[in-house]
Amino acid sequence: DGGITQSPKYLFRKEGQNVTLSCEQNLNHDAMYWYRQDPGQGLRLIYYSQIVNDFQKGDIAEGYSVSREKKESFPLTVTSAQKNPTAFYLCASSIDRGITNYGYTFGSGTRLTVV
Amino acid sequence: AQKITQTQPGMFVQEKEAVTLDCTYDTSDQSYGLFWYKQPSSGEMIFLIYQGSYDEQNATEGRYSLNFQKARKSANLVISASQLGDSAMYFCAMRDLNQAGTALIFGKGTTLSVSS
Numbered sequence: 001d002g003g004i005t006q007s008p009k010y011l012f013r014k015e016g017q018n019v020t021l022s023c024e025q026n027l028n029h030d031a032m033y034w035y036r037q038d039p040g041q042g043l044r045l046i047y048y049s050q051i052v053n054d055f056q057k058g059d060i061a062e063g064y065s066v067s068r069e070k071k072e073s074f075p076l077t078v079t080s081a082q083k084n085p086t087a088f089y090l091c092a093s094s095i096d097r098g099i100t101n102y103g104y105t106f107g108s109g110t111r112l113t114v115v
Numbered sequence: 116a117q118k119i120t121q122t123q124p125g126m127f128v129q130e131k132e133a134v135t136l137d138c139t140y141d142t143s144d145q146s147y148g149l150f151w152y153k154q155p156s157s158g159e160m161i162f163l164i165y166q167g168s169y170d171e172q173n174a175t176e177g178r179y180s181l182n183f184q185k186a187r188k189s190a191n192l193v194i195s196a197s198q199l200g201d202s203a204m205y206f207c208a209m210r211d212l213n214q215a216g217t218a219l220i221f222g223k224g225t226t227l228s229v230s231s
Contacts, residue, residue, distance in 0.1 A: 033218055040124075042206060042223035058218060088158060092219075103150045103208075104219060106160035 002027045006091050006107035012115050013078070013085065021076045021110045023091035030095065032074035033104065036060060037088040046089075049074055078112065086114050117142045119207050119222035127228050128197050135182070136192040136225045138207035144168075146212040149190040150219065151181065154204040163205075166190055167212070194227075202229045 004025040013019045023032065031050045035043040045058030049068040063082025068074055074093075078085045088111050092104035118141040128134040140149065151163040166174045166181045174181040182191040190209075194201055204226050208219040 035221075040223060042121075043208075043219075043221040045218050045220070048218050090158075090160065092160075103148075103152070103162045103165060104160070109158040111158075 004091060004093055004105055004107040006089075006110050008110060009108065011110055011112045013112060014115060016080045018077055018079050019112065021078070021089055021091075021112070023074045023076065023107055024072055025074075025093045025105070026072060027093055027105060028071070029093035029105070030071070031093060032068070033092045033094075034058075034064075034066065034074070034076045035090045035092065037090060037109075043090065046076065085112055087112060117144070117147075117209055117211070117220045119209055119220055121207055121222035121225050123225045124223075125226045125228065127230065130199060130229060130231050131196050133193060133195045134197055134227065136194070136205050136207075136227065138190045138192065138222060140188050140190060140207075140209050142188075142209065142211070144211045144213060148210050148212050149181070149183070150208045150210075151179070151190075151192045152206045152208065153201075154206065154224070156203070160206075164192065197229045199229050199231060202227060 007022045033048040034046040037043050044060050046064050047066040049055035065077045090109045091107040094104050120139045147168045149166045153161040164176045164179045166183045173183050178195045180193045204224045206224045207222045210219045211217045
């Protein structure tokens with residue numbers, strides 16, 4: 001079955017470490033997205049990519065980096081510059097060929113905790 | 116810039132009753148899409164219903180309907196005959212449909228609690 005796989009489900013990071021969250025999709029979707037969710041804040045956009053080797057910053061990109069070397073993969077690195085990285089991270093993808101009423105397909109999320 | 120506002124942090128309803136979750140939006144775009152997602156405690160995001168800005172009829176999907184009032188910029192979700200399994204966080208979201216690949220903008224969500 002097609003879908004989006006995020007790994008790991010739970011991740012613990014020490015202060016000053018970089019960590020990478022994985023997001024892989026086999027839906028042949030063009031666009032991929034990373035969101036951060038904090039209690040009471042809803043989902044906030046970190047980065048998104050419409051095509052391989054191209055990506056754009058979202059509203060809260062500081063302290064994060066991404067790459068899109070393959071259509072199927074869109075890993076997110078949380079760097080030591082991100083001062084408050086403890087949150088729930090959601091990856092999503094969409095078809096996005098012109099105007100579309102398709103929403104997103106979401107992964108199951110990664111819960112990152114700084115220890 | 117686009118903005119989604121959900122003013123109800125929490126809502127409580129009894130089984131079999133109907134409930135309306137409020138959503139207002141702000142955009143200067145003429146062509147946009149409005150979405151509702153459900154997020155159970157497991158964290159997964161489940162797509163519920165979609166309304167396009169040019170759709171003349173309100174969207175319906177089973178027990179879910181979207182009360183779309185374009186002039187008032189509101190897109191309220193109506194859940195009929197609530198069930199215990201409806202207890203979850205609900206998010207309203209929108210995107211610009213004029214450009215491919217534009218990101219969904221989400222509201223802060225409403226927590227719905229259904230009791231027996």
